Amino acid sequence: MQTPLFVRPLTADERATFETGLRSSSAFTVRRCQILLASAERQPTTTIARALHCTDQTVRNAIHAFHQRGLPVLQPLSSRPHTTATIFDAGACEALRARGAGILGRDGAGGYGPWRQARQRGGAPLRRRARGRSERQDPELAGFGRRVLTELQRLVHWAQAPPTAGDVLTWYASMVHLLACHRQRRDEAGTLARTLESDMASLWTFVVEEGVEPTNNRAERALRFAVLWRKMRQGTYNAKGDRWVERILSLRETCRLHGKPTFPVLVDAVTCYFNGQQPDVSWI
Numbered sequence: 001m002q003t004p005l006f007v008r009p010l011t012a013d014e015r016a017t018f019e020t021g022l023r024s025s026s027a028f029t030v031r032r033c034q035i036l037l038a039s040a041e042r043q044p045t046t047t048i049a050r051a052l053h054c055t056d057q058t059v060r061n062a063i064h065a066f067h068q069r070g071l072p073v074l075q076p077l078s079s080r081p082h083t084t085a086t087i088f089d090a091g092a093c094e095a096l097r098a099r100g101a102g103i104l105g106r107d108g109a110g111g112y113g114p115w116r117q118a119r120q121r122g123g124a125p126l127r128r129r130a131r132g133r134s135e136r137q138d139p140e141l142a143g144f145g146r147r148v149l150t151e152l153q154r155l156v157h158w159a160q161a162p163p164t165a166g167d168v169l170t171w172y173a174s175m176v177h178l179l180a181c182h183r184q185r186r187d188e189a190g191t192l193a194r195t196l197e198s199d200m201a202s203l204w205t206f207v208v209e210e211g212v213e214p215t216n217n218r219a220e221r222a223l224r225f226a227v228l229w230r231k232m233r234q235g236t237y238n239a240k241g242d243r244w245v246e247r248i249l250s251l252r253e254t255c256r257l258h259g260k261p262t263f264p265v266l267v268d269a270v271t272c273y274f275n276g277q278q279p280d281v282s283w284i
Helices: 012-021 027-040 045-052 056-069 090-099 124-134 139-160 165-180 188-198 217-233 239-257 262-274
Strands: 104-106 119-121
Touching (some): 124 139, 124 188, 239 262
16 A cells, blocks of 8 residues: 655645646646645545546656646646667667668658668648748748749649659759759748758659658558657656557557457467467467
């Protein structure tokens, strides 16, 4: 049985801050204020957890965090892992690239380095950037943004209506000329022009490679559950939790893609572990 835990006596300013926080637009802040005020009334952590429909550990974490950090505990910390570099370092990245095969679909995020195969860059982030430039007050910058947006939207149409060789050559020549006229600028137009110039070859891989999708929507759908989980649970507290989450969510998504329920697969894996056997993974 865990030792009873209560928040330390609150000052008048701290209590006033918590009572004000109950009206916050942030659900995280409201929950923390509810926990700390209830604990100040000497309510046990289990009672608070039942009232707020959370776990006893969540209540204890909030109290411990307040004792360590004070009022800043009302604002959520970044859920970004602090140990990514030591877990997936440059050597691991190189090993991944060495084993990589096929065409890499990406949204522009770094980390892939010199991928040895072809790439297909998702166009949505670039179209958003171009649309943003088109809304600027500077007429020249806005004009550049509109022209880039028009050319990128042309690629979207090609996904439904494949272009002729002449269409591709005309589009390529137009883009090269447009980017060359703006690459030396030291403003947002120059930054976007240099980005597009460096990724030019990966913008239309789907046109010449059958079966390649023009977007990275498939990957974003695969990550959606994990992203929602992180936003709701605010990540984990240590590397061990990171490893558990990444593995269980990878299992869930793999099962989804294969049309299999996750729980029976997990039960079989745990049973095999305790029996010293290897689980059946032939379906993967």
